[in-house]
Structures are given as C-alpha cells and as structure tokens.
Amino acid sequence: MTAPSAPSLSAYAPWSAPGIADAAWWVALAASTGLDRVWFGQQSSVSVLGGIGYAAGRGHRVPVGSAVTLIPTTTPYAAALDLRALADLVGDRPGTPPVSAYFSPGYPEIHRALTGTPWTSPLTTTREFVAALRGLLAGGRVDVRGEHITTVIDSPAPDVRDRVEIGLGVLRPAMARLAGEIADGVVTWLATPDYLAETLVPALDEGAATAGRRRPRVVTTLHAGLDVPAAEATDLVRRAVGPHLRAPHYRDMLRRDGLDLTGTLDDRDIARVLDRGLVTIGDADRIASRAADLAEAGADEVSVVLHRPDGATRADIADAWRRTAAAVRAHTSADPRPERRSAA
Numbered sequence: 001m002t003a004p005s006a007p008s009l010s011a012y013a014p015w016s017a018p019g020i021a022d023a024a025w026w027v028a029l030a031a032s033t034g035l036d037r038v039w040f041g042q043q044s045s046v047s048v049l050g051g052i053g054y055a056a057g058r059g060h061r062v063p064v065g066s067a068v069t070l071i072p073t074t075t076p077y078a079a080a081l082d083l084r085a086l087a088d089l090v091g092d093r094p095g096t097p098p099v100s101a102y103f104s105p106g107y108p109e110i111h112r113a114l115t116g117t118p119w120t121s122p123l124t125t126t127r128e129f130v131a132a133l134r135g136l137l138a139g140g141r142v143d144v145r146g147e148h149i150t151t152v153i154d155s156p157a158p159d160v161r162d163r164v165e166i167g168l169g170v171l172r173p174a175m176a177r178l179a180g181e182i183a184d185g186v187v188t189w190l191a192t193p194d195y196l197a198e199t200l201v202p203a204l205d206e207g208a209a210t211a212g213r214r215r216p217r218v219v220t221t222l223h224a225g226l227d228v229p230a231a232e233a234t235d236l237v238r239r240a241v242g243p244h245l246r247a248p249h250y251r252d253m254l255r256r257d258g259l260d261l262t263g264t265l266d267d268r269d270i271a272r273v274l275d276r277g278l279v280t281i282g283d284a285d286r287i288a289s290r291a292a293d294l295a296e297a298g299a300d301e302v303s304v305v306l307h308r309p310d311g312a313t314r315a316d317i318a319d320a321w322r323r324t325a326a327a328v329r330a331h332t333s334a335d336p337r338p339e340r341r342s343a344a
Helices: 020-033 048-057 076-089 108-115 122-138 173-182 193-211 230-246 248-256 267-275 284-297 314-334
Strands: 008-012 037-040 064-070 099-104 140-145 150-155 164-169 185-188 217-226 279-282 301-306
Touching: 008 020, 008 314, 020 037, 020 048, 020 314, 037 301, 048 064, 048 076, 064 164, 064 217, 076 099, 076 122, 076 150, 076 164, 099 122, 099 185, 122 140, 122 150, 122 164, 122 173, 164 173, 173 193, 185 193, 193 217, 193 248, 193 284, 217 230, 217 284, 217 314, 230 248, 230 267, 230 279, 267 279, 279 284, 284 301, 284 314, 301 314
Parallel strands: 008 037, 008 301, 037 064, 064 099, 099 164, 164 185, 185 217, 217 279, 217 301
Antiparallel strands: 140 150
C-alpha cells in the first residue's frame, strides 16, 4: 500500500468565545499562513459571523468552520441564515467547501437548560435537525415534522448546498454510525489515532454502507503546546481540556479507548493524558509526527488547537503557528508509513 496523502491542515481558534476582533484576527492568521481552514468552537457571548465579515472587508478570506455548534443553542432556520451569509463572505479553495458547519446534540443538562427537558433521543433529534437544515440550504419546500425538530416552510432562497458542508461531532460509535448515514463530515475531539482507526472510522464505514454512500470526511483535532516547558505542561492541560476531561460523555469515550480517569484530574491523571498524547507537548517536529499519526489513522484534515501559556502575545501565537504549519506540512508530505485507513 502507498502512504496516505497529506491531510488538510487547519487552525482551531481557542475554545473560549472570541470577540469580533479576535475572530477577524484568526481569519487573517489562517489566510497569511496558507492554512486550509480556520475553525471556531461553540460561541456563548458573540457570534463569529461579525468577525468573519470584518476580516472579509479587510481582504482576508479563508474557508471557515464551526465545530461544534450545540443544537439546543440554535434552530435550523437560524443556522441556515448564518451559513448562507458565511458562504458569501469566506474564500474559496479548490476541492474544499467554503463553509463547514458541524453540530452536536450536546448533553442532557444543556437540553434541559435551553429546551426545558432532556431529549428522549439525541440521535433522532440530530437526524431531524440535519434534514431540516439541508432542506433550508437547498431552498424550496421544506417539510420536516419530527419528535423535537419541526420546520415547515417554503423558502425562496437559492440552493447553496455545494458551498456548505454539514457535519457532526462524534465521540462514540452510535453518533459515528449516524454521521456515516447523513453527514458530509465528522470532527473528533480528544480521539487518539488508535481510537480513530479502530472505533470511529469502522463505525463511520458501517453507517455509510447502510445508506449506500461514501464515508464522510474526517476532521481530527490535535491539541498541542509548542515548546511548553515541562513545569508548565500540567497547568496547560488543565486549562486546555480540563472541562472536557471531567465531562461524563468524554470520560466514557476515553474509557472505551482504555483511559479511565478519576475525574479529579490529579497529577496522575494529567500524566496519563500527556502519555497518551491527548495533548502533545514538544517541538514542532513532535506535533507534526502526531499529525501524521492521525492522518495514518484516517484523518482527512488535522485541525491543530495550539494552546499557549498565559501571557502569549499575538505575535507569539503567529510565530508558533508558522513554525508548526511548516513542520506539519513537511512531515506529512514525506511520511513513508503504510496506509492504515479503511476503504471509503
């Protein structure tokens, strides 16, 4: 077998909600660094749409992604309006959709807080949401009457489905199988290469085979700290992914991957997280090696979440990103290891 082709390389902006100017800065960074996309996480205080529009007005255009937007925080109609606007604002790159919009049902506490009750089936709700959103992006008649999502409307808007990729966040096999059936792509968070190759990709293949379609493309996040001193690594891990490591659904995913954390995130837990590479600490070559491992495991795009110590300036972040991007591109394009990903 031949080695897998080099994956797309993208930046994931810090998961805390950026301001309008921050979002614009990340778009400009991705454009100036030649990255394939810049991703933003769930926003709780300000929409990144304004920042992307501000960046576009200043001449910075690059494909963008949202990963993940929690379904209880929006509706298909509101999401479709934002995605249509984004499709007009961002830049085109050959072979890649301008906008990637990835969603997740979230967890029961979010359902209860924002909708009044936990959903009886998050998978069913996700299927309904995607069906309604696809219809709205296509324009024309939309008629989805589901258990939790209902959208019945005649939309005069033009069809923009070729400019918007709809994806799902996946942690466990059930959501991966659903994504294989209905999504254009999936995004992982804290998935190791082994878990990606041995659990998630086979589930994606199974869902895709059931629906008689190609496997969705796979976007995998790589949490990393470039040249972070060993003495600061523990604190960086807690800041970077501590809330996820404490969450029950993430701990269940990690348990399936053979990592059973106590939930207190003591120093032994953090040492195990670092040992498994859930956050890769080291120089640019070490980060690049981890990106190659993820590509070998089935990732079509590696999105690096480059966590920086407190006090890092924008100049520091930009320099770190340029060094990381150069190393990842050099490593993945030259990696001779045999292909491990399953057939699409």
